[in-house]
Structures are given as C-alpha cells and as structure tokens.
Amino acid sequence: ILNVEQSPQSLHVQEGDSTNFTCSFPSSNFYALHWYRWETAKSPEALFVMTLNGDEKKKGRISATLNTKEGYSYLYIKGSQPEDSATYLCAFKGTYKYIFGTGTRLKVLA
C-alpha cells in the first residue's frame, strides 16, 4: 500500500517565525512530487512541482527541497505572515495515480 504522510498535522506559529513541514512518500517508482496550498473556502493552489533528487524550488518566502532516494520533501516558510495560514498538501505521483497526504494545517498568529 502506497502511503504519503505529512507532519506535523497542524502547527501554530507566531508572525515572523520561520517554519517547515515534512512530506514522506514512497522512494520507488517516483515521477513527481507536488506541493499545494489550500486556504479555507478556496481551491487548492499549486506551489511547486518537483521531479529531480536534490531539487530546490523557491517562491517568495516559501521554498521546498526534495530527496527522492529517502522519500521526503520539506516545505519551508520564512518569516511567516497571517496570510500564510492554510493547509499545505503534498501529492506523490508514481507509476499510477496521484496520492495526496492529509496536509499540514498552518495557523500564523498575528
């Protein structure tokens, strides 16, 4: 059974703090790893698509790294802002369909 796990499940940080979360996925038959940001009452929004071991992607204060050999990806947020509050989802694409994690719910306190 293929499993994608995200940790922590939820997280509260103070405005200005930096934070990171983990996505663990199968290390075999890897095609791509996606990160999405899902705000309440909105649609999930794509952040990154990562394909190569050692990949690092950055968008503003958010960055992500990928280790396909050990099956994990980290998402980092530098200087968290209240507008960063959302659920961050990762999705593993292997040979077959996408498998999503349950997400990390981030709340940034002003």
Add this chain to the structure above:
Amino acid sequence: GAGVSQSPSNKVTEKGKDVELRCDPISGHTALYWYRQRLGQGLEFLIYFQGNSAPDKSGLPSDRFSAERTGESVSTLTIQRTQQEDSAVYLCASSFTPGLGTDTQYFGPGTRLTVL
C-alpha cells in the same frame, strides 16, 4: 471563466437519494480529475479522464459512483443511493498535459456534500 468551476458549492441530501455534481474544467485542458476529502482524511483519487481515452476509474469506491465527460468539456459525477459515508468535499481538477506527473492541476472550489 478563467478557472475550474464546480456546482453546486453545497449540497445537502437525504440518505438514499441520488446526487449529481458538475465540473467545468479550464478550456483546453485535456485531463480532468475527481477527488474527495472526507473529514480528517487526505484527498482521495476517484477518477481520471484524459481526452478521449477510457477513464481511469480505479479510485471509485463503489458501483454507486459514476462519472462522465464528453470530450474535453464538462464532467458530471453521479452518486446513487447516497450513504452518510459519502459526505465529503468533492474536488475537481484539470490540467493541460498529463505528461509524467509534472502537470500542474488546477482545482475547482469543490462541492461540499452532506448526506443526512
């Protein structure tokens, strides 16, 4: 419209009734996905359409679930004889070129289904 749209946004139904959920993908997107998220769980793949190919139905949880898509346009997900465990947010996503999993999926706002 510019994005993926879904209707209705909310649906409350009684156990045993049939429901139909609609998804309008982004124009030109050949791939369309249906997912659902039940409370406290991750996004669960249901079905995938790619152009005129036979859909990948491997995620449909039972034969009460079915979906159709005509060409590269609107898709409908039908749930017959709804059960309380069908309560979830049903999300639709579309992408331009499915490729090898590097396509960005653009999600609709979802339909929140509540079965009483």
